Amino acid sequence: MTDWSAKNPYSSNLTQNFVLNGEGSGKETRHVVFDLASSGLEYKAGDALGVVPVSPSKLVEDLLAASGFSGSEVVDTHMGDMELRQALTSAYEIHRLSKKWVRNLGERLEAPEEISIRLVSRTRTSTNDDTVLLDWSGSGLEGDVPSEYHEIGSVADPAIDLWNGMNGDDSKLEDYIWSRDYIDAISDFGHIISTPQQLVDGMDRLKPRLYSIASSPDYEPGTVHLTVGIVRYNHHDRDRTGLATGFLADRCKVVETDIGVFMSPTRSFILPKDLSTDIIMVGPGTGIAPFRAFLQQRDIDGATGRNWLFFGDWTESGENYYKEEMDDWKERGILTKHDLAWSRDGSEKVYVQHLMKKHGEEIWAWIDGGAYFYVCGDKSRMAKDVHKTLIGICGEHGGMSEEDAHEFVETRMMRTEKRYLRDVY
Ligand SMILES: Cc1cc2nc3c(=O)[nH]c(=O)nc-3n(C[C@H](O)[C@H](O)[C@H](O)COP(=O)(O)OP(=O)(O)OC[C@H]3O[C@@H](n4cnc5c(N)ncnc54)[C@H](O)[C@@H]3O)c2cc1C
Ligand SMILES: NC(=O)c1ccc[n+]([C@@H]2O[C@H](COP(=O)([O-])OP(=O)(O)OC[C@H]3O[C@@H](n4cnc5c(N)ncnc54)[C@H](OP(=O)(O)O)[C@@H]3O)[C@@H](O)[C@H]2O)c1
Incomplete structure (x- = not known):
């Protein structure tokens, strides 16, 4: 089997490429599906896909x-x-x-x-x-x-x-x-x-981009799904795009365009082996991607542990990605709890950590019972605030001092028990 890599990527084609946003949304977030055909490429829920773009x-x-x-x-x-x-x-x-x-x-x-x-x-x-x-x-x-x-x-x-x-x-x-x-x-x-x-001379070398995979290989065999936030801006009167997102959005035609891809496996951002373990997932924006993969995997595995998803973005009408699938998982009892934070629907910002705080007591009960805690998405602001909020919840509801709550989250959950896992970018 060929060892596909960043230097020797597999040439894939798309089977789907569509915008997930509702009408009038100020964002462009796409669902992109790659065909793995006979590549021999394998992955697990939690892995990322490397995409090798070319310039327009x-x-x-x-x-x-x-x-x-x-x-x-x-x-x-x-x-x-x-x-x-x-x-x-x-x-x-x-x-x-x-x-x-x-x-x-x-x-x-x-x-x-x-x-x-x-x-x-x-x-x-x-x-x-x-x-x-x-x-x-x-x-x-x-x-x-x-x-x-x-x-x-x-x-x-x-x-x-x-x-x-x-x-x-x-x-x-x-x-x-x-x-x-x-x-x-x-x-x-x-x-x-x-x-x-x-x-x-001195130009940056063209680098592949990584994307958290939004599918489980058992649920969506032969394909890899991504949730991609397209980067667009205008400077000096010229419209510009991010390299890979512009490539995927504007120049990758379904079936036609050859796109170099490779797998970037994770060792840490994985589901608990014990199917009865509860999981809490916090993934606003494109951070939802690996949690769609996790829910697909938990569904197909028949996992008995409970699943709680915190998701959020600008507006309910514009950015409620994968609503039908989530509703179906809720109806079938796979998505046990689903909390949605719309930051631009009301006069005040509602973020995922605000909803975490609101449900602090219950989050603590899940964590105290051994739940895994996952975060995916924006590294610079969201992940930091969620981290602080988690420490606050453990302190307040777990009856710990601030110092002990830090120690509990950062040493015990993160390092020792490896059940606080992050995929942030
Ligand atoms: C492990 C991992 C998983 C990831 N998963 C996902 C995912 O699931 N979905 C997803 O969408 N992304 C994900 N990303 C991010 C992704 O890899 C790319 O960084 C992202 O898609 C942007 O790539 P690009 O080539 O289009 O943009 P680039 O060409 O790299 O440009 C992005 C940069 O443009 C600059 N920029 C942005 N706006 C402006 C502006 N107005 N003016 C000037 N400069 C600006 C910023 O510096 C920004 O960093 C992930 C990253 C990692 C590391
Ligand atoms: N490395 C890269 O090149 C690159 C490229 C693209 C995206 N990204 C990162 O990926 C993230 C995902 O982008 P996205 O468009 O899917 O979503 P996003 O920008 O993360 O936005 C998702 C939601 O998070 C909210 N938010 C803003 N600040 C927050 C905070 N401190 N705590 C909690 N929530 C907060 C946003 O609200 P408001 O916007 O209303 O405040 C929005 O409702 C981006 O934020 C960006 O950092 C990185």
């Missing part, structure tokens, strides 16, 4: 046009020599600037003599490729300069002012990078990029 061809062509290269030039990359067009498509992340790339340019601006030499060589490259880049004869005679030429190495070059403003000030550099890609940066710094190699 329009962005690649626009970047080539902005930088004045044809795309057929050969560049040296971490994946070996390849044509520039291919490198921009599958070797590098071209939708967001890297700090290293901007710093490389800054360093070159600080060595103006070197830049002049590179500018000459840029013209030679373009002439060889029959591409007219600049209205400039390149004779080298004094006064013969490209039409958009800035006096490199002097204060007259606005790129120098721009770089000086960021040099040594990480937050300004981050500000610059936040809203820009290489096309934006070329309008500021393009005149000092003279070779295709300089264009790619």
